[in-house]
Amino acid sequence: MKDLSRAYCNFFSGRTAYPVFHRRYGANDAFRYPQGFKIDETGKQIYLPGIGFVKYRRSRYIEGKAKNITVIRKADGWYVSIQTEYEKEVPVHQGDEVGMDMGVVWFCTLTDGTQISPCNALKKHLKKLVQLQRALSRKEKFSSNWRKAQREVAKLHQRIGNIRQDFINKVALDLSKKHAVIYREDLRIKNMTASAAGTVEEPGHNVAQKSGLNRAILDQAWGKFFQRLEWKCEQRGGQVIKVSPQYTSRICPICGYESKENRKSQASFECVACGYRGNADVVGARNIKVRGQRMSACGEFGEVGRAQVNRRMETVHGAGQQQE
Ligand SMILES: [Zn+2]
Known part of the structure; x- marks a missing residue:
């Protein structure tokens, strides 16, 4: 009854599809x-x-x-x-603050330049999986050979899941030990990985590219990673703060100039205005950290643009002068 209740709650709040019977x-x-x-x-x-x-x-x-x-x-x-x-005392975390940029080439990049390569469990086992699935499709449904083949497919899926889980746990544990505050992008994975093909009225662009990206993102299980990271950090007295990811990949960390032109290629960043050059992922992480710190300093959550912050500083300044 609890599971049924949760299934309906998830459905009515739009998180999942309508509940189905056990197969x-x-x-x-x-x-x-x-x-x-x-x-x-x-x-x-x-x-x-x-x-x-x-x-x-x-x-x-x-x-x-x-x-x-x-x-x-x-x-x-x-x-x-x-x-x-059980009761557990939460310690005070002594670590530093860090910004984190998620990616496909690198699983995540931190402001200090640390880059963690992805585990890509599915990618490594895809060939074998396709092979097993093809063998399964050749068997007569519900026959005993079909059942055996299905078990093999399920076992491989479990293995892929275990490898992924292990990777996520290790990375989350490591980060939660080192850093007290982690700023991360507030990504909507469901929207990001929505079918690239689109609808009949509105067919998608770059379908093949996007579905490859989707598979990579889902293979890396960002959603599960974020959950795990939050939990691990909480246990150690740390904190994970979500930051709006808008334009974080194309703002110059030195002069603040924002342009598509700044991003010359996937890996490199070159500011059109001041000529600053750097690793694009590290730039992203730095922007996330700066935005996150500004957000928590203003006690404000959501998008805080540079212009808005400047304006607020001006008004405070102006008020001070009037009092003098
Ligand atoms: Zn610049």
């Missing part, structure tokens, strides 16, 4: 026990109401009080996920 060979088979389960002292058995004692392998110790348990079927077996509750 017999669906990928995510899961159920939850809000109470009544028991975990054996030795950590080798778990008691699930209605099923009884089940052998299990403990991957980590349980910290705090176990609140509920979810049993999930994945391609290679059954997993249990135990939710716990």
Whole structure:
């Protein structure tokens, strides 16, 4: 009932499509026990109401009080996920502030020049995946060979997902340890990766290019990365601040001149007005940081343009002179 309720809530708030029934060979088979389960002292058995004692392998110790348990079927077996509750003191973070620019060539670029290369789990396994999917399509549906082939496809998907998850966790942990405040672009991934083909009335431009970009963005799982990063930073007393990404890639960090011309190529930035040259991704990260700091200094959220800030400074200045 909880899952059904959430499915409808997600649908009515426009986040997801209309709920569908569970499929017999669906990928995510899961159920939850809000109470009544028991975990054996030795950590080798778990008691699930209605099923009884089940052998299990403990991957980590349980910290705090176990609140509920979810049993999930994945391609290679059954997993249990135990939710716990405990008090934890949040420390004060001693790290610095940093701006972060997301990209496809580099997963992310920081203001200090650090660049992290993407893991591209799907890209690496795409050939194998296509091969397995082709084998599956040749089998007679619902036959036992078809089922076997389907398991192989599911296993590869799980492997790709695991590699991606591992990469995300490592990067998020590393960043959350080093930096107290991380400014990131407020990207709408859903809009960014919307079908490039467009509609019949309004066909899209550069369809092949964009669908390649979409796949790259989805493969890198930015959405999951941001979630993880926020959570990790919160635990360490850090903070992630979202900043409007408008024109961050084409504003000069030295003189503030904004033009499409500044961006000569994908990788390099050259200001038309003052001649400043630099790495385009680092420039993006610097602009994000500056905008984020200005936003938090003004106590204002949303888009703050350079002109607006200048005007406000003038009025404050003017008022001071009148008092004198
Ligand atoms: Zn310039």
